[in-house]
Amino acid sequence: MIGSVLGWLLDPEHWRSTPFDTGIWAQLGAHVGFTLIALAIAVLLALPAGLVIGHTGRGSWLVSAANAVRALPTVGVLVLLVVVISPHFYGRTNAGFLIPTEIVLVVLAVPPILSNAYAGVQNVPPQVRDAAFGMGMTGPQVLGRVELPNALPLIFSGFRSAMLQVIATATIASYVTLGGLGRFIYDGLAQKDYPQMIGGAVLVAALALISDLLVALVQRYAVSRGVSRRFRTDTGPDSRTAVLVEEDVR
Amino acid sequence: MSVDVLPLDASSSPLAFWSYFLDHRSTDLGWLWDHTWLSVVPVVVGLVLALPLGWLARRHAWVYPPMMSVTGLLYTIPSIALFVLIPPLFGLSVLSPLQVPIALSVYSTSLLVRVVADGLAAVPSETVQAATALGYRPLARFTRVELPIAVPVITAGLRVAIVANVSIVAVAGTIGLDNLGRLFDQGFTLSVNEPYYPPIVLGIVLCVLLALVLDAVVLVVDRLLTPWRRAVAAR
């Protein structure tokens, strides 16, 4: 079994696209595309909101509300949105399926980014904040130069958690006929081509692992050493426990 | 999205989900039951496995980093990929119904190992020293002192795991396994010519209710296991 999966993965034919079969490169590109669009929108929405809520302490109900959204079954919301949205698009476009998918992915990505940005700012020691104000910094300056850098480790772990969920969930985009690496899983199942199915699963897992490593690398360089050293001796939250931060919020 | 796509009076209206449920009660309740055990059992399995592993990671400092790396790695594998990878790894048939509980147990375990280890780490060392001084052997100290104090952290992890499971189980419905996810499949199939909302909305409502109920159950268990927190709060 392992041999035939490797055989499927190593066959250069499977990486190239033909009019009838979209190759691995193209599906990988589509998968990364869905993920990047969703993460970009989610970061634009959630990061500023989380920082401002954390800084002002007002509107923290928004964080709780975003977290309650986690209870929604993603597949169900996807199907509902497809049924509502796709009949409005005509012609050679997959927008009718792309838009619902992106909405679902953004909805998934917002809660961890929002609650971690919020918690990150909230967790900045009050002495540090007071010192910054005492030095004559304005509110926005405190947020941008003190609170944000201090909150970065938590913000990154929220982002990583969001990214992993989005990569995993982008697979089910294939259920509503879009491309992406999930295509191989669903098609392999339909064609009884199990090496293809398992090969697809291996690719998704590999994409998730590599992306997480890359962001971890960025995090290493982006986070000030003064901040990260403190987090290294602590048991700092990682992508898994990032979600637990919400518990401290309430 | 305009209003006309949501006909609120017809039987295909999103609000007709309740009468849809009444019409298909036995099937829907069957799926609800499947969904419930598929969400709960893996968390229980995960906890049973995570307790000794977490304890080991606390007790022997050198175990902690590799154990966290391995479980962290497992947690990054997307669910649908894991569903599909489990059968060949465990020698099951490709569409074995066991693949979902096994896959979810892997997630729950890898989440909870970290939670248990960190929860135990948060037990104040003075408390542990006091227990030792009172003559507790390591095992008794673990079960009767450290573990109870770590309960709030562990139950927080359990809540996250169980709510996540409810959503992930529905994904398995898209590869033909029985649970509430099938309602989405069904609603989608019946939406060929015009949208047919009731099964889809019913599925979402039941999933959310299930998640809320299971979350509440964990909360109640948490309260029962930590009576001292209420005592402190009442003071």
Added chain:
Amino acid sequence: MKTTTLIAAAAATVLTLGGVSACGSSSSDSGSGSGGTVASGLIFGGPAEFKTRTDGIPGLQKTYGVKFAKYTVTDTGGPVTVGALKRGQIDAADLFTTDPSIEANDFVVLEDPKSNFKAQNIVPIINKTKATDGTKQVLNAIQAKLTTDGLGALLDKIQNDKEDPDAVAKEWLDDQDLDGAGTLAKGVSLTVGSANFPENVVLADIYADALSNQGATVTKKLNIGSREKYYPALKSGSLDLFPEYTGTILAYLDATSTVSTPDDVYAALAKALPANLVALDKADAEDSDAVVVTKQTAEKYDLKSIADLARTAK
């Protein structure tokens, strides 16, 4: 503030990149049609397995010389395929002949004069130990009354009127005078299964209800999913009775089989089934794959049969 600017810039880049790669899959379709055949300007949509099945894309090419510009994976005769065809995302699709949405959307079914598609007569597959003379008599009486049009009408009730399959099944049995109570199947206890699409469910309901009227103890296990999942259950005896389609079950059991007429397929199926399973009478009712186009496409290229797709485009 530097970080914020960076994040914004990164996000903008990402949006552009993401937009390009996500749409890339759909932008390069038509245009290759000039000078080629009709089909070489069309996009075909259907289930993933149709792409590789012997009577799918390879069969269309071999039998008719039809080669489409592109294949888009949609679903198995479901909402995605119908929607994509209706809204012009694809030009031709693999649908099933009983599908009421063909009529509802004015789709045109292209004829298959060279019988590329295998016959797909409805046939109950039953475990030999449960195939008593009584159960055979009950089921074969149903088989004799099942017609393609009748099946289409049943599906219409389920799919468009959202009636419950079991109610539709009971109504049909009543209309056909097949709902009489009796003792033909007394003493038999069996489990009836079905795949997860409405037509198969209603057929299983019809079989199950008729058998229980005749005194059998019936357990229903409907909506089981795909054949890969239910066939092993049927073979191992955890299911006893299943509504099947002669062509698809034959192709599943013997991928190399090339027969296509109803009688040939039925005869080949009898041989291909394992010793513990038997096929009862096949019905006239068929639900076979068909190449379907929209009315506009059919008129534009004057299409009546699949062979017309291989003509040179004007």
